[in-house]
Amino acid sequence: xxxxxxxxxxxxxxxxxxxxxxxxxxxxxxxxxxxxxxxxxxxxxxxxxxxxxxxxxxxxxxxxxxxxxxxxxxxxxxxxxxxxxxxxxxxxxxxxxxxxxxxxxxxxxxxxxxxxxxxxxxxxxxxxxxxxxxxxxxxxxxxxxxxxxxxxxxxxxxxxxxxxxxxxxxxxxxxxxxxxxxxxxxxxxxxxxxxxxxxxxxxxxxxxxxxxxxxxxxxxxxxxxxxxxxxxxxxxxxxxxxxxxxxxxxxxxxxxxxxxxxxxxxxxxxxxxxxxxxxxxxxxxxxxxxxxxxxxxxxxxxxxxxxxxxxxxxxxxxxxxxxxxxxxxxxxxxxxxxxxxxxxxxxxxxxxxxxxxxxxxxxxxxxxxxxxxxxxxxxxxxxxxxxxxxxxxxxxxxxxxxxxxxxxxxxxxxxxxxxxxxxxxxxxxxxxxxxxxxxxxxxxxxxxxxxxxxxxxxxxxxxxxxxxxxxxxxxxxxxxxxxxxxxxxxxxxxxxxxxx
Amino acid sequence: xxxxxxxxxxxxxxxxxxxxxxxxxxxxxxxxxxxxxxxxxxxxxxxxxxxxxxxxxxxxxxxxxxxxxxxxxxxxxxxxxxxxxxxxxxxxxxxxxxxxxxxxxxxxxxxxxxxxxxxxxxxxxxxxxxxxxxxxxxxxxxxxxxxxxxxxxxxxxxxxxxxxxxxxxxxxxxxxxxxxxxxxxxxxxxxxxxxxxxxxxxxxxxxxxxxxxxxxxxxxxxxxxxxxxxxxxxxxxxxxxxxxxxxxxxxxxxxxxxxxxxxxxxxxxxxxxxxxx
Numbered sequence: 001x002x003x004x005x006x007x008x009x010x011x012x013x014x015x016x017x018x019x020x021x022x023x024x025x026x027x028x029x030x031x032x033x034x035x036x037x038x039x040x041x042x043x044x045x046x047x048x049x050x051x052x053x054x055x056x057x058x059x060x061x062x063x064x065x066x067x068x069x070x071x072x073x074x075x076x077x078x079x080x081x082x083x084x085x086x087x088x089x090x091x092x093x094x095x096x097x098x099x100x101x102x103x104x105x106x107x108x109x110x111x112x113x114x115x116x117x118x119x120x121x122x123x124x125x126x127x128x129x130x131x132x133x134x135x136x137x138x139x140x141x142x143x144x145x146x147x148x149x150x151x152x153x154x155x156x157x158x159x160x161x162x163x164x165x166x167x168x169x170x171x172x173x174x175x176x177x178x179x180x181x182x183x184x185x186x187x188x189x190x191x192x193x194x195x196x197x198x199x200x201x202x203x204x205x206x207x208x209x210x211x212x213x214x215x216x217x218x219x220x221x222x223x224x225x226x227x228x229x230x231x232x233x234x235x236x237x238x239x240x241x242x243x244x245x246x247x248x249x250x251x252x253x254x255x256x257x258x259x260x261x262x263x264x265x266x267x268x269x270x271x272x273x274x275x276x277x278x279x280x281x282x283x284x285x286x287x288x289x290x291x292x293x294x295x296x297x298x299x300x301x302x303x304x305x306x307x308x309x310x311x312x313x314x315x316x317x318x319x320x321x322x323x324x325x326x327x328x329x330x331x332x333x334x335x336x337x338x339x340x341x342x343x344x345x346x347x348x349x350x351x352x353x354x355x356x357x358x359x360x361x362x363x364x365x366x367x368x369x370x371x372x373x374x375x376x377x378x379x380x381x382x383x384x385x386x387x388x389x390x391x392x393x394x395x396x397x398x399x400x401x402x403x404x405x406x407x408x409x410x411x412x413x414x415x416x417x418x419x420x421x422x423x424x425x426x427x428x429x430x431x432x433x434x435x436x437x438x439x440x441x442x443x444x445x446x447x448x449x450x451x452x453x454x455x456x457x458x459x460x461x462x463x464x465x466x467x468x469x470x471x472x473x474x475x476x477x478x479x480x481x482x483x484x485x486x487x488x489x490x491x492x493x494x495x496x497x498x499x500x
Numbered sequence: 501x502x503x504x505x506x507x508x509x510x511x512x513x514x515x516x517x518x519x520x521x522x523x524x525x526x527x528x529x530x531x532x533x534x535x536x537x538x539x540x541x542x543x544x545x546x547x548x549x550x551x552x553x554x555x556x557x558x559x560x561x562x563x564x565x566x567x568x569x570x571x572x573x574x575x576x577x578x579x580x581x582x583x584x585x586x587x588x589x590x591x592x593x594x595x596x597x598x599x600x601x602x603x604x605x606x607x608x609x610x611x612x613x614x615x616x617x618x619x620x621x622x623x624x625x626x627x628x629x630x631x632x633x634x635x636x637x638x639x640x641x642x643x644x645x646x647x648x649x650x651x652x653x654x655x656x657x658x659x660x661x662x663x664x665x666x667x668x669x670x671x672x673x674x675x676x677x678x679x680x681x682x683x684x685x686x687x688x689x690x691x692x693x694x695x696x697x698x699x700x701x702x703x704x705x706x707x708x709x710x711x712x713x714x715x716x717x718x719x720x721x722x723x724x725x726x727x728x729x730x731x732x733x734x735x736x737x738x739x740x741x742x743x744x745x746x747x748x749x750x751x752x753x754x755x756x757x758x759x760x761x762x763x764x765x766x767x768x769x770x771x772x773x774x775x776x777x
Contacts, residue, residue, distance in 0.1 A: 002760075055744065087776050087777075088776060092776070093773065093774050093775045093776040093777050094774060094775050094776070095523065095738045095775070095776055096775040096776070097775070098537055121536050127581075132641070142574050166720075220615075220618055222653075223634070223653065224633075224634030224653065227596070227615055227634070228596065228598060228615075228617045228636070229596050229597075229598045230578075231579075232576065232596060253774075255772075256769060256772075264657075267656070268657040269655055269657060270638055270656070270706075271682070273679065273705065273706060273769075274705060274769050274771060274772070276653075276677060276679070276703065276705065277653070278653060278676075278703075280632055280653070282630060282652045282653070282673075282676070282677075283614055283630045283633050283650050292571070292591055292592060293592075295571070295572065295574055296571075296572055296592045296596070296611075296614065297596075298593045299548055299572040299575040299576060300572075300575050300576025300595065300596045301544075301576070342637050344775070355741070394586070414606065417777075419775075420777065445746050468767060470642075
């Protein structure tokens, strides 16, 4: 009997007329699709459609197409469900996957429209007039205090102990271990150049990145990998990671294969052992316990801002209120479309709620309680474009975090095979011959280009709205309208339907 | 350019001066580089600022009298300093600590040595839950009992091997998720409770747990088995328990005859076969 009854996802075709037998495809494929016996051969069953071979083939001799094999249609047991059953019938276990959910859940961002000025109030040309994009993350005072010095009244610094960002876009946490060191370097260099921050994720901070400390938020997650006093003090803030949008409520398992010498040194665990992050922090079973860790971190860092990252789940508004009251300075909301290096598909695809809805209810709850100024909100997990970023800010975010979009900028094709460690683009891998491919400067240039482009687009949106500061858009849902959303969802979002 | 708007680390001298002003009770002997602080009624934040100030000034030994629940003492300290605590310190004593020696002449509360990197904490009474969570190096000696979830996710790295020894008994989830290091439970005390609770070493994938006395199969996590002591164990325990005895006065005598059993995981990859791709 055959071991595998699954057909290949893609078919790889080599045009032997055009192929000049340079073998670049063999060198470039991280998944071992190609071989050479008198001519180039391809094993389609291994192909993940990452296009590395296509990109580097000098003769455009390679074509990758979806396997056109027809399945008997069935609206209930669709092809993906059948394939999952075949996989699990073949070998027992949870189906592992990478990146954010691919299921066609309703995307609220795609049902929100942004306002613009016409006649009755003037729009602003951002090319002619300055647009303020500066963003401060951290606790703001309850009221503005003014002091009189030398006969002049001055505001007492209202953003003391905040992190200052030049743009309201930052890079989300992706650990060194799940991604390569060169990926981390590219993110750090780009964050430095853009005047924003990158987040280390849970894998510690490689010593080569310590010079970028002013552009780094360090993370303290349940595994406490690489967490020590120097590390905690190596960034502008510390983030307690409670959960991740792609896998709310479950821990992380970085397989031993990815723990080589450098990752081992940064995570401070032996080479080749699995890095297991428990599902909860075992010193946090309540809001009071969270407060204890927040203040333990503040005591250990001379009172740096502390961020708390949570996945967006059903009761997110009450949880966020608890986090604000526990003393956090930043709440990082990771929506259920957020990416991951590895997650059971069932959790990634079915657990959590959309970022847009979570953002709206959290912002509302904190405003209702009069504590919105205690914390900054970062929205991440499903930010795909400058439009999403602008809409997220209008729904109540202080800034947005991008992870998947940043990786796509560096070549990622969303093949969702990060957990295999074979990433041909040198991103989600620790294989030296693959990681060498990603030049950190090249990656940083592309990240800077992307964020600069989005910033320009957001400025254009602000100009159209007739405002000249991102602060004027923050939480300004009056400038959003819903199209094609059901009434309940629009009410929860507190956004009027288009036409009203 | 991202920049921080406030300098977080005031110079130690300033902090020290402010600390003195706040507590008004510290007495110093600069010659011997020791200081005594009356911590009674001092808010934890002021107390810890005072301690950091004294350490920054070069104090080698600090005696804290009248401690009553102040949290985060010695939190994140990286200097070679000896802190003697008279009274009961609050939660997260020595969290993220990297180097100091802390002696508690009473009980300690929860979270002793949380994510500690190196140094030593000696508690002459009992200690609460979650001691040594994520601990990567150094030693915690507790003369009496310790609570639940002790030594969770302890891990070792190169020469850093964290060790916790308790003279008494422990609750459930002892050494859960443990990835490295050494836990020792000696079971002194007369009460009727079993020496350790349920789910010992659940999810354990590294390190060693030693327990003096009976541990039934039902108390063990699925990943853990019991093994007899070998020569390496005897050598390690000999040195460790001698140090423990000299610090706490609890001496079990000849290690080989003390009735100690060893528990280890039988896989370093307990979750290696959970997934399909």
